[in-house]
Amino acid sequence: MGGRLTVTEQITTGDFVAFISYLNLLTWPMMAMGWVTNLVQRGAACMRRINRILEEVPEIRDPSPGVSASRIRGEISIRGLTLRHPGQRTDVLRDICLGIHPGETVAVVGPVGCGKTTLLSVIPRILDPPPGTVFIDGNDIRDIPLGVLRAHIGFVTQEVFIFSDTIRNNVLFGGRDVPPETLTAALRAADILEYVESLDKGPDTLIGERGVTLSGGQRQRLTIARALIHHPEILVLDDALSMVDNRTEERILGRILAMRGRSTNLIVSHRPSTIHRAHRVLVMEKGRIVEEGRPEELLEAGGHYARLYEEHLLRMELEM
Template identity: 35%
Template sequence: MLKKFISYYKPHKGLFSLDMFVALVATTVEVFFPFLTRTLIRDYIPQKNVDLIINALYIMVGIYLIKLVCTYIRIKWGHILGVRMEYDMRADIFRHLQKLSFNYYDNTKTGHIMSRISNDLSKIAEVAHHAPENLILSILKILGAFLFMFSFNVKLALIALIPLPLMFLWGVFYGGKMRNGFRKVRRKIADINSTVENSIQGIREVKSYANESVELDKFENANSTFKYAKENVYAILGVFHSVFQFLSDFYFVIIIGAGTWLIFNGELGAADLIAFILYINIILKPINRLINFTEQFQRGSAAFERFLEVMKIDPDIEDKTDAYSYDDIKGKIEIKDLYFKYKNTKDMVLKNINIEVKNGEEIAIVGESGAGKSTLISLIPRFYEPDKGKILIDGHDIMNLKKNFLRNNIGIVRQDLFLFDGTIRDNIMYGKPDATEEEMIEAAKNANIFEFISSLENGFDTQVGERGVKLSGGQKQRISIARVFLKNPPMLIFDEATSSLDNESESLIQRSMYELSKNRTTIIIAHRLSTVKHVDKIHVLKNGEIIETGDHETLLEKEGYYYGLYTKNLF
């Protein structure tokens, strides 16, 4: 973990060196200050040497001016170093999240992912800035102080060493407790984020069922758990800091008491004791910083562990080293002897699937809910991978093709479509970011949405709201179809694209789907008969197996499973 953390410093070696240099300069001049004070009191004042006294005072002022400049540089550029490392980590984790397959997102809450990207990385950035200063320079400051102290009086310097092990042991003993406590706190805040996000995203359902009290109860449960976790941590912190403060105060008592005894016996001068007291104050600052830093370090360490947890997750679906693409894609799809089950499940969701879709052919896959229809079409773009069997595109095994090439040539229109929080333009152009204005307008016309967009005050620059909340279901669906028109792929998949729409919206979308499907290999998953009557072939799925195949009329004539569904009006 430490090696990985250090690697994020490498691109910013210049800033890191600057931060360390100014911190080292500030440490050096600060350690020199008590020595100068001792010399002033012990030598210059008794000698009544005004010039030396004035020079010493000038040097003291210079020391603090140097510290002023160094502190400014250290705080500004040290924090900028942390911010830039945070930027790199955030870019890495977001890039990695883009590689992870649906399996990861099926089993991970969005709130937990957001917590890693935002809260955790902010903690890591603080550690990235403060860790080198607090660990390296604090040690140097303590060592420098003791070098001067031993040069003044060995006995008192040895006595000054006695409390240090006790103080460090106290820090180490409670460090583990704090680390465990803050791990729990990070997990609980992720739970709160997830609860809030889920409630806000489903606010219309909440209000429709008048279940605000249910959501309040769920939030109260998560919030209370978080509160108790934090209270436990702060109880530990209370004991930790109060005992450490007592040890710090008692440190002065030990030095003053021992110094007084040595002065009484003629083994120490008053100026030496003053210098020792100043050095103890210098020593306590880095010790206090180190001990206080343990709290911050535990948070940052736990956050970085969580960051690495995500980064260590290997994508389930990756290109082979020799993966390839090819030109002039036709769009013939063959599914041969295919079996599939989800991770952590025993039973196969799909069994012995064999389907052939010729270039430009339009087929449908139908069946009751849970039959495995959506799972099947998710295997074609390699959102999941089969446990057994093959899927071929123009005779090429999709396992040997580049993922981006495969997905760039497949257009998908879903029932649970997603619109990004932006403008209509942004959402249509997502299908082809480098498209021209004319191409975008043509796509909107083909999707039967251009007239509606033109009626809006801001036209294509109209904001759609989060997940397209400002638009109706039919309008959102036609925008998603326009997006696919703009993408212009040779293969299409319609996953129950009209199942939740009213008749008027369905009619418009049917026309859009018809236009979009021309001269393209098309697979339709549908419940409504109106969307499958015209297709070249229908495959009937039951419990993950194809039990009937044929066109609409042929299947009705068989009076089998498809006929039963049709007569029950389940489509």
């Protein structure tokens, strides 16, 4: 077309060359425009999805007036707690009544699925109990600001969460920075200090994809250090030492109990050696507390706990 116009001298050769050059100059901006439009569209779609999450209102919210508690002593009282998981047909916890004094160490035992984790999850309000059932220091936990409540409870869950970050950041878990000796003390109590110090970069070593890989027991111990570092008034260990051997478990528990003084400890464990360090044992079955007392007393009484104990011994023998 351009060629014909040039031949018939309707346009000059210069015009033709200029036209082709302009056309070439236009190609790149046109491509860029398409690319940018595509990018904007994709960004908008992603933003919509992110906003949906950001705008989600948490089900467990801060109380509106709330009590002005800024500290927690660690007295727990549960009155007639019955709880059902959303979408389930039966109650997981049935009419639980319980009083725990500050400084007491309580072991919770029972068969798989009896509701131990559910009961413990109520204390930091991971699961919300009905109003008027769970009290800390005499205040309904639904009236205690979530920030205060959770800052004073150390919760080591059955599932271990470790992030692809440094050991220090994994232990601090986004909390306030601490002096190095506090970090060292928490790592020592969790019996992982020696290992951390054996690494080239110590607590600044990266864990995960770009760093060292930790064993199950080491990961568990790191999460215990995470719970201990801010000296919580209430410490909950939900089967938190299942992946370490008996001797290490003894050592860790000894250190934890020694450093925790007047704080309240709630421990779920299957090992009699651990359970026997508690002041009191709660035996659960199908969502109820069926037995309660000092470990030696319960063994002598020959009830549920004595049966669990014997089963455990039998299993140990079979495994050996």
